[in-house]
Amino acid sequence: MTPGKIIVPIVILALMGQAAEAACSFVKGHGLTTMQFDFPPTISVPRDAPNGTILYQTPTKNLQGVNSSYTCPSGYTYGIKNSLGTTTPGNNVFPIGNTGIAWQWIRVEINNAGARGYPNIDNRPSDTWGWNGTQHALRLIKIADTQGELQKIPSGIYGYYYFDSITPMAMSVTSSTSIVAQSCDTPDVTVDMGKHKLSSFPEYGSHATPVNFNIRVNNCPKGINKITYTLAPTPNSPAWNASLGIVNLNxxxxxxxxxxxxxxxxxxxxxxxxxxxxxxxPAAGGNFNIPLTARYLRVLPTGNNGVLDYGLNAGTANADVWFIMNYL
Incomplete structure (x- = not known):
C-alpha cells in the first residue's frame, strides 16, 4: 500500500471587529472653559430698527492661559449649539426664545465672523488646537418684530462650542438685560380750520385760506439715527387723491x-x-417740530352754476388723518 498523504486543511478564522471611529478628545488635563460676558441693565434701540440691526456687542475677550486644548481627526464635526432656542446647522444666528432677538458668537480674530451652528465638517488633517490668542465677543441682533416696548434677555449659558461630542468652550452672560424700544411722544393734534364761505369754492380745485399747524415730536431719547413720518388716510376719511394729499370729509x-x-x-x-x-x-434727542398746512379744497367738478352747482353744500367739514412715526 502506497503510503499516502493526509492533508488536513487548517482554517484560520479571523474575527474582524470594527475599529472604533476616532473622535475629538481633550488634551490630558484640559476641559471646558466658560467665558463670561456682562450686559448693561438696559439696551436702547430705535423702535422700528430693521431686522438684522446689531443691538449690542460686548467688549472683546482675549483668551490666554486657557486649558481647553483638544485633538481631532480629519472629518470631525464642530459648531455652536444654542442653549436658548433652536440651532440651525451652518447658521451663525441663534434665536433667544421668541423675543425676536438673537445672539451670535463672534470670532473677532477671524474677521469678526459669527461661529456657525452645529454640525459642520472640517476635513483638515488630524491636529491639536487650542484657544490661546483667540478673541471672542457676544453680539445681539434683531431678527423679528416683537410685541411691546420691552424685551427681557436672560443671563446664563448661551451656547457651547462643540467638537464632535466634547465642549471645550461655553459662552455665558452674568446678568440679564432689557431691550428698550426708543421712541418719541407725539400728542394728538386738533386743527381748527375756522369758518369759510361757500363763495371760496366757485370751481373745481379752488381752495380756502390755508391754516398752519404743527406736529410736535417730544422727548426723543438720544441715539435715534433717523425719524420718518407718514400721513395716511383713515377709514372715516379715505383718500380722494393720495398723490395730492387730499382726503374726503368724514x-x-x-x-x-x-x-x-x-x-x-x-x-x-x-x-x-x-x-x-x-x-x-434726532441723534442728540430732544423736541422737534414738523410744520404743516391744511386747507379745504373743492373736489366737485365745475358745473354751470358755480357755488350753486348741485352737490356743493355748506355745513360742518371734518376729516381725520393718521400721523405715523418710524424710528430708525
Missing part, C-alpha cells in the same frame, strides 16, 4: 363737494402713505 360732516388737503410748510402737497424724513437730526 361721514359726520354735512358739507358736500369738499375735501381736505395737507401740505408742507413750502405749500407743496404731501403725498399720502409716503415716508418723509424729519429735517432735523
Amino acid at each position: 361721514g359726520s360732516s354735512t358739507a358736500k363737494g369738499l375735501g381736505l388737503q395737507i401740505l408742507g410748510d413750502d405749500q407743496q402737497p404731501l403725498e399720502l402713505n409716503k415716508s418723509y424724513v424729519l429735517g432735523e437730526s
